[in-house]
Amino acid sequence: MRFEARVVVRLKPGLLDPQGKAVEGALPAMGWRNVSNVRVGKQIEFELEAPDERAAAAQVNEMASRLLSNPVIEVFSVELRAPSGAATGGA
Amino acid sequence: MNGRPRVGVITFPGSLDDRDAVRAVRSMGGVGVPLWHGDRELGGVDAIILPGGFSYGDYLRTGAIARFAPIMEEVRRFADRGGPVLGICNGFQILCEAGMLPGALIRNRQLRFVCRFIHVRVETSLSPITTGLVPGEVLSVPVKHGEGQFVTTEEELARVEAEGLVVLRYCSPDGTLDEACNVNGSRDAIAGVRNATGNVVGLMPHPEHAVDPDVGPTGGQPMLASFLSYALARV
Numbered sequence: 434m435r436f437e438a439r440v441v442v443r444l445k446p447g448l449l450d451p452q453g454k455a456v457e458g459a460l461p462a463m464g465w466r467n468v469s470n471v472r473v474g475k476q477i478e479f480e481l482e483a484p485d486e487r488a489a490a491a492q493v494n495e496m497a498s499r500l501l502s503n504p505v506i507e508v509f510s511v512e513l514r515a516p517s518g519a520a521t522g523g524a
Numbered sequence: 525m526n527g528r529p530r531v532g533v534i535t536f537p538g539s540l541d542d543r544d545a546v547r548a549v550r551s552m553g554g555v556g557v558p559l560w561h562g563d564r565e566l567g568g569v570d571a572i573i574l575p576g577g578f579s580y581g582d583y584l585r586t587g588a589i590a591r592f593a594p595i596m597e598e599v600r601r602f603a604d605r606g607g608p609v610l611g612i613c614n615g616f617q618i619l620c621e622a623g624m625l626p627g628a629l630i631r632n633r634q635l636r637f638v639c640r641f642i643h644v645r646v647e648t649s650l651s652p653i654t655t656g657l658v659p660g661e662v663l664s665v666p667v668k669h670g671e672g673q674f675v676t677t678e679e680e681l682a683r684v685e686a687e688g689l690v691v692l693r694y695c696s697p698d699g700t701l702d703e704a705c706n707v708n709g710s711r712d713a714i715a716g717v718r719n720a721t722g723n724v725v726g727l728m729p730h731p732e733h734a735v736d737p738d739v740g741p742t743g744g745q746p747m748l749a750s751f752l753s754y755a756l757a758r759v
Contacts (some may be wrong), residue, residue: 444630448675449709451631500592503585503621505676506628 436481436489437514442502443474477501489513529755532559532569534599534615536590540577541612541732548732549573552748554755561593571608571652571755572599574615576668576730586629586671587617596622608652608755609724613669616716616726625717625726626684627676633709637670641741642707644715644729645695648688651718651725652754653747662699663692663743665729667707672728674710674717681711692716692727 452473460468483489502509531549535542546556579590611619619625646661692715694706706713716727731744
């Protein structure tokens, strides 16, 4: 089966996010003064072939924890979409 | 044993300071041995340097892809046997990504690339680059990085401090800790750390660019001299 996967990587809540601070600093200059707590993460999308959803989820979780995120400073979430188009939950 | 330790310097795609590291090792009395990221053996070297640069374009995260280079398995085995390993700048980032050193390095707090001579204070003699130094000594060395802010979780930071794993901190010229001298906003002004066994060390400043009195301060000399004598003591 072919799956579409989306991995969202975020900096851990307690850690200072320099990129988020920079964005937050730029917004008031453009007139948006009501925005706070900006955090910048990243989203990685790909497709993969796997026998079933369980196998796909296991593989994507391992990929996310070993390469796509750094567990020292980041957390991630996984979203899988089967060919039927139905989102199949996260981790 | 002829008293000249052989120091392997690994070139990754995007390494920049590999030649300077080989040259600095040679100028300090060692033998610099160029190694390639795709190699699967270390050529019998006595110590290893992971040099600075932008391996694999720093894509994803600094050091994140380089840590899976074929040679890194050998580096890990070498370190597990007690071999001395030094990561400078991007090399430090690679060792953190590989889990061989605590913490991680993210974008500088001020969001700007820094490139200038700074001061660091020696915090321990128990590391391969500070065996010949005394805690409290101040060295002048250059930094040049955009992602050198040392961060980690509160729990790990407490462990790093409690176990004395901090090797160097950014400081004023007289050795005072001052947030104004913390060039990238690192937690606890940490410029360099070691592992628990004490044979792996990483730092953001560049000792290999500070060995020649003709071109500036020479704060790199005692660090590299320590590294070479540490390597020699194990031979």
